[in-house]
Amino acid sequence: EVQLVESGGGLVQPGRSLRLSCTASGFTFDDYAMHWVRQAPGKGLEWVSGITWNSGIIDFADSVKGRFTISRDNAKNSLFLQMNSLRPEDTALYYCTKDFTGKWELTNVFDYWGQGTLVTVSS
Amino acid sequence: SSELTQDPAVSVALGQTVSITCQGDSLRTYYASWYQQKPGQAPVLVIYNKKYRPSGIPDRFSGSSSGNTASLTITGAQAEDEADYYCNSRDSNGDHLVFGGGTKLTVL
Numbered sequence: 001e002v003q004l005v006e007s008g009g010g011l012v013q014p015g016r017s018l019r020l021s022c023t024a025s026g027f028t029f030d031d032y033a034m035h036w037v038r039q040a041p042g043k044g045l046e047w048v049s050g051i052t053w054n055s056g057i058i059d060f061a062d063s064v065k066g067r068f069t070i071s072r073d074n075a076k077n078s079l080f081l082q083m084n085s086l087r088p089e090d091t092a093l094y095y096c097t098k099d100f101t102g103k104w105e106l107t108n109v110f111d112y113w114g115q116g117t118l119v120t121v122s123s
Numbered sequence: 124s125s126e127l128t129q130d131p132a133v134s135v136a137l138g139q140t141v142s143i144t145c146q147g148d149s150l151r152t153y154y155a156s157w158y159q160q161k162p163g164q165a166p167v168l169v170i171y172n173k174k175y176r177p178s179g180i181p182d183r184f185s186g187s188s189s190g191n192t193a194s195l196t197i198t199g200a201q202a203e204d205e206a207d208y209y210c211n212s213r214d215s216n217g218d219h220l221v222f223g224g225g226t227k228l229t230v231l
Contacts, residue, residue: 035220037166044225045158045166045209061219095165100177108211108220109156111177113165 002026002112004096009117012086020117022079022096030074033057033099033106036081038092039116046092049081050099050106059106064090086121093118126214127155127223134229135200143226145193145210153213155193157186160207160225169208170195197228205230 008020020036035050049060049070058070069082079096093116100109127147135141145155154173158166168177170186173193183198193212197204210223 037222044207045160045211045222047211047220047222050220059219100168100171106220108153108213109168109171110158110166111168111171113167115165 002098004098004112004114006094006096006114006117009094009119011120011122013123014087014121016086017082017084018086018119020081020083020094020096020119022114024077024079024096024098027098027112029072029077030054031103033102034072034079035097035099035106035110036070036079037095037097037110037113038090038119039095040089040092043092048094051079052106053103056104057106083119086119088121091119091121126221127210127212129208129210129223129226131224132227132229134231135197136231137202138199140196140198141200141228143195143197143208143228145195145212145223146191147212147221147223148191148215149213149217149221150188150191150193152217155186155188155210155212157184157193157195158209158211159204160209161205166209200228200230202230204228 033052036048067085096114097110098112100111157170160166174186
């Protein structure tokens, strides 16, 4: 059974940093690209960032480019999102998602989702 | 605002057919995928690459595309289909992935 478990969320002041983690199980982690998708309270989904299996392709939404970095540790089946210079508008539930088919590319098909970790940016 | 446009809300009578649309220039080039999200739950993939259903998704869900519009059709809507539905694809430059704003489906 595929499982994605996010952690690392919490309350943080504007301008500070936070690092999210996602631990994957139930599939061969280094065979797939991975993504982060967020959802602000009561709002829609927003793709945040994606990374191919070997970190050869990394991409970010314009709203977080230059502030967030994505990385992965295939030996530990883990995905990370380092969030710096956080803003109130970054407040959201952050989902870790698995790419359905992409290994060498980032596709728009996310076949498994975690339950999310909540990030609240407020003073 | 999203580069993929969805109607905010759609309703359908129980057992009837409903289509949810997603419009955007990028859909002339790239396929759309569709996700169902029920309150308090993570999204679930229901259609990918325009028309394919993942295993476990009922065949009353189907997808299609024409020009700049992708559509998710539910034939014989059930009460359990009441949810928010999101399309996704690439932005108009093909650079980044984007989601539509979502459509809240009410089954009457």
